Amino acid sequence: MTNQYFASDDDNENRLPLDPPGTRGESQSSSFFADHLIHQMFFGPMKKLVDELFEAGPLKDPGEGLVRLQKIQKLLSMLDAARAVVMADSVELVAQIYAEEPIAKPYLESEQERRERLSANYYAVDRASDQIITSNFVAESAIALRETTKKASAHMFFAKGLRHACPQTLLALAAGQITPSAARAIVKNAQDLSEEQINLMEEQLLPVAATASDDTVSQRARRFHDRSNPEQATARHEEAADGRKVTSWDLKDGTGVIKLVGPITNVRSIMNTLDYETTQHTDPKDTRTKAQLMADIFCDALISGWPTTNGTPLRPRVVVTIPALQMLANPKYALADLEGHGPIPMALALQLAKDAPSIIPVLTDPFSGAVMDVGRKRYKPTRVLKEFLRARDQHCCYPGCRRTADKSEVDHVEAWETGGHTNRENTELLCKQHQMFKHALGWKVINRPDGTKCWRTPHGLNALVVPGSVENVERLDHVHNHCPERKVASPADLRRLLGNLSLRDEELHIRVENPRIIDGNTELDPQEPDPPGSGSAAA
Template sequence: MDLSTNTEVAFEDSLWADPEYVEAYWQTFLADLERRGIPGEDVDGEFAETMPFDPIEQAVALARQARSLSSRTDAAFAAVLADAARSPEQWVGPDPTLDPLWRDPSGLSNAAVRARRRDLAVRSAALDLGARTQLSDLQVRSRAHKAKTLEERCPRLWRAAVDGAISEQNVAAAAHAADTLPADARDAWERFDEVAADAAQRLAPGRFRQRVRTIRDRAHPESREERHARAAADRDVRFHGDDDGMVCVTAFIPASFGRLAEERLDATARHLASQTDETRTTAQLRADVFCDLLVHGGSDQVPTERDEPAFPAATVTTTVHLTIPVLTLLGAGDAPATLDGYGPIDQDTARTLAAGASEWYRVLTDPVRGTVLDVERRAYRVPRALRRWLTARHPYCLAPGCTRPSRLCDIDHRIRWADGGATAASNLGPLCERHHSVKDGTPWAMNRDDEGRLSWTSPTGFELDADPPPF
C-alpha cells in the first residue's frame, strides 16, 4: 500500500467496519490522550466512526492491541495455574490426607503429600492449557511466571504492558531481569521498576536489553562476585534443531571463557583466510574451526574445506540413532532419513553416517504411512528389544507438545502394571520424567483405539490425538 497517496482505509473493507474494534480503538485513543495530559472530555463521541483512518494509525493500534492481548493472556495463564495450586482437586482428584486414618504408601508426611499434589495440579493444568492452545506445558508455565513476576515485582511496568505500551520482547527481557533479583529485596524491585518501566516503553528491544542489564545491575543488592558465582553454577550447552540439516548451538558460560573462545575462533579463521587457495567466508571458517576443535579435541589438524563431515576414528565413542529407508541407503529412493532428536537430514549426510555404523537393526515400516510395523529382535533381553521398537515408533515423549527424545524417556505402562497392564508394545510408550509423573499422579489418561492410534484425555475432559511422529 502506498501510504503517501492512500491515507485512508476503505471503511467497508477494513477492521473499522467492526463496531467492537472501533470501540476498542476509541478507548485506546482516549487513554493515550490522558497519558499525554490532553483532556478528552470535549472530544466528539462520534469521532471514532467519522475520523479518517490512516493505515499507519491502524497498524499502530493493532500492534498495541496485540501487545495488550499477549500480556493479558499471560495473566490468564497465571490465574489458572494459581487456582490449580489453591484447589488441586480438579486436577489430581480428592485429597486422601483428609482421612485421618490414611497413610502414604511411600512414607511421605501429609504436608509433603499436599505439596506434591499442588505441584502435580499445576503441571496438569499447564499441560491442559498447552494442549488447548497448541503450546507446550513449559511455554504455558513460562508465560504465567512472566506475568506473575512482573505483577508482583514491577507493577508500573506490568500496567503499561497490559495497556499494550510495551513490546512483547521488552516485557520478556524485563521479566527475566526482575526474576533474577532476590526474592526478599523489595527495595530492589522498586528501584528496578521505577527506571525500567519508562525505558521499556521508549526503547526498541535491542537497546532495552542493553539498558535493562544496567538497571538490574544498579538495583541489585548483592555484589557482582556473588552473582557471578551463582550464575556460573547454571552454565550449560544446548542444541536446537534448525532447517535443512543444521543445528544451532548455544553455550551459557562465563564471559571470560566466551571472550577467549571468540578470540581463538577469530584468530584461527583469519589465519586460514590468509591462505592462497582459501575460498570460505569468515563466518564459514569460524563454524568449521568450532566444529573441528570440538570434534577433534583440539588437535593440531588444520580444518579444511570438505563436502562431507569428518568423524574421528578414536577419541569419543558415541551412539547416534539414524532411521534411513533402505532404498535411500542404496541410492534408489529419495525418502529422507531421520536423525534421532533432530528430524529429516539430506541423503549424503545419512549415507556418510551409515558408512561408519558398527551395528544395524532392521525396521519394517509402512511405505505409505511410515508406521513402524515390526522390528528385528536380535538382542537377548526382551526389554531392550521392546525399547528399541518403541523408540523407533515414537521418537519423542508422547505427552502433548513435548520434544524430549524417547531415548532419554521412561518407558511407561499405559495401563499400570499394578492394575494388570501387560509389558507389551501395545501397552508401552515413552514418557519423560516430568510427564510420567503427571500421568501417574493425576487423572490424565492415555487411550489406544483398536487401530493402535493413541490419544489423551485431560482431567477437564479435553481430548486430543497424540502428536504424530516427525517422519
C-alpha cells in the first residue's frame, strides 16, 4: 500500500537524460504552422471531449453515467498532459531569455536592477542558472495553480520528464489512453536510464498501461528500472542513506506526525526498542493500548529522556495565544492558538500556560481578530516590534509559506535605502528563501490600505496575503487591487477604551511563551546584520 505522506521523495530532474536548458528542442518554436499543429494536438481533442460532455445533457441512466466517468477520466489525463506541456515550455522560454540576453553593463543598469544584482551577490545566487530559473518559475506556478511549492515542484519534474525524456508517454497521456498516475510511474522510473532504455520501457509498458491498473504499471516500471541498473543498487542505497532526515506536519484535532527517513537497521532498532519497552509495562490499572504506549514512550524519550535517566535540560519554545473573552464566555468550547500549528483545546493551552515563565498581553481587532498591538513591558522597542510581528503575521508572509515565526525574520516591505521605515506598517515576517525571492529574483510586495499585502511575481501574477492572526475578512477588501483607507482607532486609544470596559467586553488575548532553556539560561534570538542592498530589518 502506498501512502502519499510516507512515500519516498527522491524525484530529481538531474537524473533524467535532459539537454541543457535553453536548448530543449521540444519546447522551442520551429515554425508558425508547426506550432499551431502542436497546439491543436494537445488542446483540440480536449475541447471536443468537453463539448461532448456538455451536449449530452442531464444524466438519466446509470450505464451512461459510467460512460461519462470514463470520459471524465480521459479528460483528466488530457489536462495533466496539457499542464505538463505548458509548464515545461514556459520554463524553457525563461531559460532561452537568459541564454540570449547579453551580459549587463553596470553603467546601463537601472537603480532597481543594481539593487537586485547586489542582493543576488549577497545571497550567492546565479539568476541565470537552471536551478534558480526553475525554482523561481515553480514558485510562480504554485500561485497560478493555488498549490504548495512542493506540489508545483512535483508537477515541474513530471512536466520536464514527459516533455523531454518520455515523449511517447506524453502523447499517450494527451490522447487519454493512460492515466496520470501511470504516466508518473513511467517518468519516475525513467530516472538513471538512458534514452534507449526509456524508449524500450515505453514500448513495453504503454500497451499495458492502456488497460491495467495504476499499481500494475507502477510495479512493472519499478522492476524494469531495477533490472536495467543492477550494478547501481549499492550506490542507490548509499545515496538514500545520505538523504536521512526528520520532517513533520500537522494533522487535525491538535495532532501531528513526525517522519523519520533513515537506514532500515536504525528504523527497525527504534521500533524493536519501543515494542520491548511496552512489554515491560505491566501495570494492570493502565488502560492505554500498545500503540498509545509506544507513542508515549517515544515522546518521553525525546522530551524528558528515558525513565531511567534525569532527562534533557532542553525545553521547547512554545507560544500559545489564549482568547480571554472566549475562555470566560464558554471555556468548554473555546480554542487557543499554538504558534505554527493553529487551534488547540483550551485545556491543553491552560496546561501549557500554567508553567510559562512569561505572559504577554496581545490586543486584537474585535472584528477581524488581527493583532494590533502587544505589551511593552518586557523588551526594548525593537524587541516589541518583533513580538508584534510574531503575533500578527504568525508565519512567513510569502503566499502559501507556513514557515513559523521562529524560522522567519523581520523584513522591510519598502526597502530601507529607498525611504522605507522600520515600523509595523512597513515590516513583515519572511523566511530566508523568500527574502531571496523578494530582493534578488524580481518579486514585489505592496502594502494595501486594508492591511493585506499584494505580492507580484516576476511575470505579473498577483497574490494577496492576509496576516495570519486575521480570522474575519469581512471588512477587508481583499479582492480589488485598491481599496479605501479604513479609519481605525490607534492602539493607545483602544487600550484606554478597553481599560474602561469589563474583561468580558474586550477582545484581549494572552500570549504565553515558553522560551528555550539551555543550561538554565534563557536563549535569546541572535541579532543578524542586514544584507547589503536588501530590505531586511533588524530582528
